[in-house]
Protein backbone atom coordinates (compact mmCIF):
# COMPACT_ATOMS: atom_id res chain seq x y z
CA UNK A 645 0.00 0.00 0.00
CA UNK A 646 1.16 3.53 -0.66
CA UNK A 647 1.01 6.58 1.59
CA UNK A 648 -1.33 8.13 -0.92
CA UNK A 649 -3.95 5.44 -0.12
CA UNK A 650 -3.76 6.24 3.59
CA UNK A 651 -4.58 9.91 3.08
CA UNK A 652 -8.15 11.03 3.61
CA UNK A 653 -10.07 11.30 0.38
CA UNK A 654 -11.10 14.86 -0.32
CA UNK A 655 -14.69 15.39 -1.35
CA UNK A 656 -16.22 12.14 -0.05
CA UNK A 657 -19.90 12.36 -0.96
CA UNK A 658 -21.21 12.13 2.60
CA UNK A 659 -19.80 11.47 6.04
CA UNK A 660 -22.25 8.76 7.14
CA UNK A 661 -19.95 6.24 5.51
CA UNK A 662 -16.78 8.23 6.11
CA UNK A 663 -15.19 5.23 7.82
CA UNK A 664 -14.75 3.73 4.37
CA UNK A 665 -11.32 5.37 4.50
CA UNK A 666 -10.29 2.90 7.19
CA UNK A 667 -10.49 -0.07 4.84
CA UNK A 668 -9.05 1.54 1.73
CA UNK A 669 -5.44 0.64 2.59
CA UNK A 670 -6.54 -3.01 2.52
CA UNK A 671 -8.18 -2.76 -0.91
CA UNK A 672 -6.37 -5.16 -3.25
CA UNK A 673 -4.77 -3.74 -6.39
CA UNK A 674 -6.50 -3.89 -9.79
CA UNK A 675 -4.45 -6.88 -10.90
CA UNK A 676 -5.79 -8.92 -7.99
CA UNK A 677 -9.35 -7.98 -8.92
CA UNK A 678 -8.65 -8.87 -12.54
CA UNK A 679 -7.46 -12.31 -11.52
CA UNK A 680 -10.56 -12.85 -9.35
CA UNK A 681 -12.75 -11.65 -12.20
CA UNK A 682 -11.11 -14.16 -14.56
CA UNK A 683 -11.98 -16.98 -12.15
CA UNK A 684 -15.60 -15.80 -11.97
CA UNK A 685 -15.73 -15.56 -15.78
CA UNK A 686 -14.44 -19.12 -16.00
CA UNK A 687 -17.12 -20.50 -13.73
CA UNK A 688 -19.86 -18.34 -15.27
CA UNK A 689 -20.19 -20.76 -18.19
CA UNK A 690 -22.88 -23.46 -17.71
CA UNK A 691 -20.89 -26.12 -19.58
CA UNK A 692 -17.79 -25.46 -17.48
CA UNK A 693 -19.87 -25.50 -14.29
CA UNK A 694 -21.24 -28.90 -15.25
CA UNK A 695 -17.73 -30.21 -15.94
CA UNK A 696 -16.52 -28.70 -12.65
CA UNK A 697 -19.34 -30.30 -10.71
CA UNK A 698 -18.30 -33.68 -12.10
CA UNK A 699 -14.59 -33.16 -11.41
CA UNK A 700 -15.27 -31.82 -7.90
CA UNK A 701 -16.48 -35.31 -7.06
CA UNK A 702 -14.61 -37.75 -9.30
CA UNK A 703 -11.46 -38.07 -11.35
CA UNK A 704 -12.67 -38.67 -14.91
CA UNK A 705 -10.99 -39.13 -18.30
CA UNK A 706 -11.73 -36.73 -21.16
CA UNK A 707 -13.90 -39.14 -23.15
CA UNK A 708 -16.02 -40.04 -20.15
CA UNK A 709 -16.41 -36.37 -19.21
CA UNK A 710 -17.65 -35.77 -22.77
CA UNK A 711 -20.19 -38.60 -22.41
CA UNK A 712 -21.32 -37.43 -18.95
CA UNK A 713 -21.92 -33.83 -20.01
CA UNK A 714 -23.14 -34.68 -23.51
CA UNK A 715 -20.48 -32.66 -25.33
CA UNK A 716 -17.84 -33.51 -27.93
CA UNK A 717 -14.39 -34.47 -26.64
CA UNK A 718 -12.75 -31.48 -28.40
CA UNK A 719 -15.24 -29.08 -26.78
CA UNK A 720 -14.61 -30.65 -23.39
CA UNK A 721 -10.84 -30.47 -23.94
CA UNK A 722 -11.13 -26.75 -24.64
CA UNK A 723 -12.93 -26.15 -21.33
CA UNK A 724 -10.51 -28.42 -19.46
CA UNK A 725 -7.55 -26.49 -20.82
CA UNK A 726 -8.99 -23.17 -19.58
CA UNK A 727 -9.86 -24.57 -16.15
CA UNK A 728 -6.44 -26.16 -15.80
CA UNK A 729 -4.66 -22.95 -16.86
CA UNK A 730 -6.55 -21.15 -14.09
CA UNK A 731 -5.23 -23.71 -11.59
CA UNK A 732 -8.66 -25.18 -10.82
CA UNK A 733 -7.90 -28.64 -12.25
CA UNK A 734 -5.02 -31.08 -12.27
CA UNK A 735 -4.50 -33.85 -14.79
CA UNK A 736 -2.51 -37.04 -15.10
CA UNK A 737 -1.83 -39.27 -18.04
CA UNK A 738 -2.32 -43.01 -17.85
CA UNK A 739 -1.57 -44.77 -21.12
CA UNK A 740 -3.48 -42.92 -23.81
CA UNK A 741 -5.98 -41.40 -21.38
CA UNK A 742 -5.81 -38.04 -19.62
CA UNK A 743 -7.62 -37.96 -16.29
CA UNK A 744 -8.81 -34.72 -14.71
CA UNK A 745 -9.89 -33.79 -11.20
CA UNK A 746 -10.28 -30.70 -9.08
CA UNK A 747 -6.97 -29.21 -7.92
CA UNK A 748 -6.22 -29.35 -4.20
CA UNK A 749 -5.92 -25.61 -3.67
CA UNK A 750 -7.91 -23.19 -1.49
CA UNK A 751 -9.32 -21.55 -4.66
CA UNK A 752 -10.48 -24.89 -6.06
CA UNK A 753 -12.07 -25.80 -2.70
CA UNK A 754 -13.94 -22.51 -2.74
CA UNK A 755 -15.18 -23.21 -6.26
CA UNK A 756 -16.31 -26.67 -5.12
CA UNK A 757 -18.24 -25.17 -2.20
CA UNK A 758 -19.71 -22.46 -4.43
CA UNK A 759 -20.82 -25.00 -7.03
CA UNK A 760 -22.45 -27.22 -4.37
CA UNK A 761 -24.04 -24.31 -2.49
CA UNK A 762 -25.30 -22.45 -5.56
CA UNK A 763 -26.74 -25.65 -7.03
CA UNK A 764 -28.11 -26.38 -3.54
CA UNK A 765 -26.88 -29.96 -3.56
CA UNK A 766 -24.99 -32.20 -1.21
CA UNK A 767 -21.79 -33.83 -2.39
CA UNK A 768 -22.75 -37.19 -3.90
CA UNK A 769 -21.46 -40.16 -1.97
Ligand SMILES: [Zn+2]
Pocket residue numbers: 700701756760766767768
Ligand atom coordinates in the same frame (compact mmCIF):
# COMPACT_ATOMS: atom_id res chain seq x y z
ZN1 LIG B 1 -19.38 -31.36 -3.61
